Amino acid sequence: xxxxxxxxxxxxxxxxxxxxxxxxxxxxxxxxxxxxxxxxxxxxxxxxxxxxxxxxxxxxxxxxxxxxxxxxxxxxxxxxxxxxxxxxxxxxxxxxxxxxxxxxxxxxxxxxxxxxxxxxxxxxxxxxxxxxxxxxxxxxxxxxxxxxxxxxxxxxxxxxxxxxxxxxxxxxxxxxxxxxxxxxxxxxxxxxxxxxxxxxxxxxxxxxxxxxxxxxxxxxxxxxxxxxxxxxxxxxxxxxxxxxxxxxxxxxxxxxxxxxxxxxxxxxxxxxxxxxxxxxxxxxxxxxxxxxxxxxxxxxxxxxxxxxxxxxxxxxxxxxxxxxxxxxxxxxxxxxxxxxxxxxxxxxxxxxxxxxxxxxxxxxxxxxxxxxxxxxxxxxxxxxxxxxxxxxxxxxxxxxxxxxxxxxxxxxxxxxxxxxxxxxxxxxxxxxxxxxxxxxxxxxxxxxxxxxxxxxxxxxxxxxxxxxxxxxxxxxxxxxxx
Amino acid sequence: xxxxxxxxxxxxxxxxxxxxxxxxxxxxxxxxxxxxxxxxxxxxxxxxxxxxxxxxxxxxxxxxxxxxxxxxxxxxxxxxxxxxxxxxxxxxxxxxxxxxxxxxxxxxxxxxxxxxxxxxxxxxxxxxxxxxxxxxxxxxxxxxxxxxxxxxxxxxxxxxxxxxxxxxxxxxxxxxxxxxxxxxxxxxxxxxxxxxxxxxxxxxxxxxxxxxxxxxxxxxxxxxxxxxxxxxxxxxxxxxxxxxxxxxxxxxxxxxxxxxxxxxx
Numbered sequence: 001x002x003x004x005x006x007x008x009x010x011x012x013x014x015x016x017x018x019x020x021x022x023x024x025x026x027x028x029x030x031x032x033x034x035x036x037x038x039x040x041x042x043x044x045x046x047x048x049x050x051x052x053x054x055x056x057x058x059x060x061x062x063x064x065x066x067x068x069x070x071x072x073x074x075x076x077x078x079x080x081x082x083x084x085x086x087x088x089x090x091x092x093x094x095x096x097x098x099x100x101x102x103x104x105x106x107x108x109x110x111x112x113x114x115x116x117x118x119x120x121x122x123x124x125x126x127x128x129x130x131x132x133x134x135x136x137x138x139x140x141x142x143x144x145x146x147x148x149x150x151x152x153x154x155x156x157x158x159x160x161x162x163x164x165x166x167x168x169x170x171x172x173x174x175x176x177x178x179x180x181x182x183x184x185x186x187x188x189x190x191x192x193x194x195x196x197x198x199x200x201x202x203x204x205x206x207x208x209x210x211x212x213x214x215x216x217x218x219x220x221x222x223x224x225x226x227x228x229x230x231x232x233x234x235x236x237x238x239x240x241x242x243x244x245x246x247x248x249x250x251x252x253x254x255x256x257x258x259x260x261x262x263x264x265x266x267x268x269x270x271x272x273x274x275x276x277x278x279x280x281x282x283x284x285x286x287x288x289x290x291x292x293x294x295x296x297x298x299x300x301x302x303x304x305x306x307x308x309x310x311x312x313x314x315x316x317x318x319x320x321x322x323x324x325x326x327x328x329x330x331x332x333x334x335x336x337x338x339x340x341x342x343x344x345x346x347x348x349x350x351x352x353x354x355x356x357x358x359x360x361x362x363x364x365x366x367x368x369x370x371x372x373x374x375x376x377x378x379x380x381x382x383x384x385x386x387x388x389x390x391x392x393x394x395x396x397x398x399x400x401x402x403x404x405x406x407x408x409x410x411x412x413x414x415x416x417x418x419x420x421x422x423x424x425x426x427x428x429x430x431x432x433x434x435x436x437x438x439x440x441x442x443x444x445x446x447x448x449x450x451x452x453x454x455x456x457x458x459x460x461x462x463x464x465x466x467x468x469x470x471x472x473x474x475x476x477x478x479x480x481x482x
Numbered sequence: 483x484x485x486x487x488x489x490x491x492x493x494x495x496x497x498x499x500x501x502x503x504x505x506x507x508x509x510x511x512x513x514x515x516x517x518x519x520x521x522x523x524x525x526x527x528x529x530x531x532x533x534x535x536x537x538x539x540x541x542x543x544x545x546x547x548x549x550x551x552x553x554x555x556x557x558x559x560x561x562x563x564x565x566x567x568x569x570x571x572x573x574x575x576x577x578x579x580x581x582x583x584x585x586x587x588x589x590x591x592x593x594x595x596x597x598x599x600x601x602x603x604x605x606x607x608x609x610x611x612x613x614x615x616x617x618x619x620x621x622x623x624x625x626x627x628x629x630x631x632x633x634x635x636x637x638x639x640x641x642x643x644x645x646x647x648x649x650x651x652x653x654x655x656x657x658x659x660x661x662x663x664x665x666x667x668x669x670x671x672x673x674x675x676x677x678x679x680x681x682x683x684x685x686x687x688x689x690x691x692x693x694x695x696x697x698x699x700x701x702x703x704x705x706x707x708x709x710x711x712x713x714x715x716x717x718x719x720x721x722x723x724x725x726x727x728x729x730x731x732x733x734x735x736x737x738x739x740x741x742x743x744x745x746x747x
Contacts (some may be wrong), residue, residue: 425578434575434629436559437535437568438589438645439596448588452579452628 011357014138023108023168029088029218036060040186043373046190047208048157048162054313059186060178066180072314073372073404076285077248084250087187087220129154129193129209131222141205149198158194165196169227173291173376174255181252181287185221189254192222196292197263198233201407206462211240211253219250226256228263237465240273240309247274248311252287259297259466262322266304268461269317270469273309275476280339280368282313290317294326294352302329303346304460306469308476311340315394317372317386318347321355322382328357331457333469335476336369336401344376350386359390363452365401366477372404379416395453396426397446397477447474487548488513488684489653494545495709496533503529503540503711513682516617518695518720521706522728526689528572530706531657534686535569536562549653551605563589564596566652570642570659582641584617586630588610593649611689614647618674621679636667642672647678660694672697693726707735 029043039060041052068079129152130141131205145152151162158166176186188368193209225406228234238255253275259265267290276283286309292301296379303317313336319328330346353368363371371394379386394403427449451458458466458473489511494505511517521527529540534694536545538561547554554562570579577585591601602610615622622641630638639659646654656675656714675698679685687698695703695717704711707728713719714736723731 428575430575431577433537433559434571434577434586435589437537437571438585438649439560439563439565439592440585440588441560441592444588444592448580448584449577452577452581452584455579 002266010048015174019085027088027090029085032083033087034084034086034188035433038086041478042188043086045089046159048156048159051163051167052159055170056187056189057122059183060090060188061368062177063180063183063387066183067187072341072374073323073370073406074312074314074341076312079248079250081184084219085219085220087190090189097442101460114318129207130190130366131193131209131211145203145205148201148204150201150203151194151196153194155194155225157223157449158398159434162194162196165227166194166225166338167257168381169225170257171253173258173293174254174289179289182254182289185223185252185254185289189221189223190220190442193226194224194310195226195234195236196227199229202232203234206235211238213354216278216420219252221251222253223374224253224255226265226267228257228260228265228299230260231262232260233264235462236268237317237462238269238271248283248285248286249274250285251310255288255290255317256325256326257292257301259288259292259294259296259299259301259323259326262298263296264300264302265337266302266319267298267303268465269303269307270461270465270472271305271307271309271313272472274311275309275340276311276338278338283340284309284312285422286315287450288315290315290466291320291347292318292328293320294323294328294355296326297323299323300327301327302460304329304330304331304436304457305346306454306457306461306472307332307334307342308382308472310342313340313342313344315344316346318349319357320349320351321357321386322351323355324352326352327355330357330359330361330375331460332361333454333457333473334362334370334373335364335473336366337476338367338369340367340375341370343372343374345373347376347378348388350377350379350383350388350413352383354385354387355383356386357388359388359391360456361390362392362457363375363392363403363433364397364405364450364473364477365394366397366455368400370402370404374406374408376410379411379413379418380394381412383413385413386418386419388416390418390420391418392422393453394422394424395450434455443474446477448473450477486512486592488550490546494533495543495549496529496540497543498540502543503709504533506545507706507710509683509704509711510665511686513652513684513687514697516687516700517687517721518687518689518700518717519686519702519706519711520689520703520723521722521734523690524679525706526709527706528657531569531572531688533653534562535567552557556642560592561596563649564702566599566650568646568649568651568654570639570646570654570656571710572658572661574630574633574638576611576631578631578736580629582625582627582629584609586625586645589645590648601678610648610679614644614678617647617677618644619645619670632744635662639663639671641669642676643674643678647674649679651681651683653686655688655695656698657688658690660691664742668694669697692720705731707731710735722726 014410039056051180055078065266174182197203204441250342307313328348334342334344336342361373365371369404377388388408392405405418410420432442450473487510494504494507531541595643618640683703705713
């Protein structure tokens with residue numbers, strides 16, 4: 001019986017990664033390695049102002065004094081930070097002012113990924129910033145958005161065009177000294193998206209950034225800064241893929257969100273970096289710092305993530321609930337299959353009065369995958385009436401994978417109410433047989449069960465992406481049961 | 483191959499972990515017939531249900547099973563289901579997070595696809611759900627919940643019969659469907675089976691006790707003992723078993739078995 005179950009599980013968890021192709025395009029790369037000169041070179045390539053270079057250098061010097069954190073429940077081989085290329089960019093004649101200036105190879109790449117950059121072809125209601133390796137390729141629907149005063153552009157462009165805003169908010173949520181990877185990012189970040197929603201504006205379409213790693217041995221260090229001014233609203237989606245390669249590739253991003261009084265930001269991620277092959281060879285090391293601050297009263301930040309890719313995921317999208325009555329949410333589905341490892345969760349820091357947070361984390365482990373939830377709920381002394389509800393569920397497929405939960409709760413206000421619920425379940429051979437006996441194949445049975453299990457989180461995604469996420473879940477676990 | 487029979491089991495031997503459980507079982511079922519399989523614990527009743535539905539807890543070592551003239555043992559469990567074999571589980575399984583509606587819709591449409599039919603429209607599907615729910619007197623709210631999750635023992639058994647009504651099988655295997663049911667639930671479940679049965683639906687009722695057979699009247703009663711059918715007769719046999727227990731069967735069978743063992747040596 002055990003044996004049969006193993007067979008079943010093996011088959012469903014061995015699906016193939018379908019974004020593993022490489023685009024053959026002329027790419028400008030700088031030599032491997034990280035020195036102060038490299039930081040200066042990156043800054044120069046991007047024609048940055050002095051203050052930006054200073055920021056990078058401060059971060060770099062600080063980084064030299066830091067060590068890679070080892071507290072996560074992850075087994076990570078030693079990363080040689082001198083063996084990584086810190087800047088790679090598809091060569092383009094000029095800045096792409098219009099679509100006809102964008103290299104057709106690039107367009108083809110994003111088309112293949114299902115991200116058409118031609119606006120008329122695009123899903124109505126989604127504006128995209130497409131980032132390949134170190135630079136932003138194209139941002140769609142900019143003019144439409146600009147009419148409402150919304151700024152949506154690549155980070156480099158924001159540094160040039162909107163320096164006051166960038167200087168005001170950059171590193172205001174994730175300081176350059178924050179942690180090893182955020183500091184590294186601060187020194188070498190290449191590109192990313194910048195978004196500003198003015199007072200009282202409800203952004204009429206989903207904003208989305210699509211990240212693609214293409215070049216071999218390149219690290220991707222993008223930086224996203226999202227500012228929602230008073231009483232504004234924006235829904236933002238991030239997607240990512242990478243080629244299949246035997247080498248591990250490093251991705252260390254920083255995302256900062258600022259929500260002013262009464263603003264609401266919904267940030268959704270469908271993370272589908274290359275997870276490595278069935279033997280655990282290759283795949284992306286994903287070390288990401290994501291944090292938002294509910295700065296003003298009555299503001300709200302909501303993180304939704306579907307994490308199916310990466311060999312290693314180290315990621316804790318967090319909310320600092322500073323404004324009174326502000327709300328933080330974290331909805332997560334993380335899948336680890338084959339030899340993938342994930343240590344992911346959130347931090348909810350309650351500072352303001354009557355602040356509320358909700359955490360729903362659904363881990364799915366298959367193959368030899370290791371899946372950890374790590375979450376902190378911290379209620380400061382002044383956060384009277386703070387309220388948190390956390391739910392951490394783990395689903396196991398097979399008996400060689402692992403699920404772990406590390407909840408941290410620190411409460412300094414006696415009026416706070418903090419709840420934590422956790423469950424662990426497994427897809428049993430008997431459940432699958434029950435479905436089989438009703439005519440449902442094993443693959444479909446797993447799809448049903450996994451999607452049923454993750455539904456609460458999937459439902460939080462914008463509709464177009466919920467469908468995609470459902471498919472992705474099924475593909476990620478394909479072959480893990482048979 | 484005799485096409486008169488829906489199901490033909492011939493000299494079936496099956497083992498679990500190298501221990502032989504079924505030891506040369508024969509059974510023939512015509513369309514529309516109800517066969518009761520009775521027998522003491524450990525006689526191989528559940529193993530028979532497993533082998534028929536393709537659950538690979540048991541390994542078939544010898545013999546054949548044909549279903550509508552096709553080799554059943556070559557088919558995967560889902561293929562058997564789509565061909566019209568339905569098992570009412572002794573212990574129905576809970577599947578949290580999967581709604582009954584979604585589950586049933588997937589099952590029905592898989593079956594239809596197998597038979598070259600278009601998927602049911604949402605309205606037609608819901609109409610059937612409503613109709614079949616009434617037939618088996620299942621609480622409407624149950625189908626809005628996850629599959630069997632938090633159902634009482636009786637509700638789970640009713641839910642099995644509800645699924646049977648939806649899938650309209652050619653052969654239904656009821657594995658100890660009466661176990662754990664009070665008399666009212668038993669009546670509802672049994673009547674449900676009678677109501678949904680079409681003239682050509684065959685049923686194999688696996689049971690320990692006679693009481694279910696008061697409602698679902700069998701054409702034949704077989705006694706399974708030590709992996710073989712040792713006695714077959716009409717419904718009166720069930721009553722005799724109820725009165726006399728299984729001991730006399732055991733004695734008779736052991737004598738026969740003894741002599742067979744000698745033969746083989």
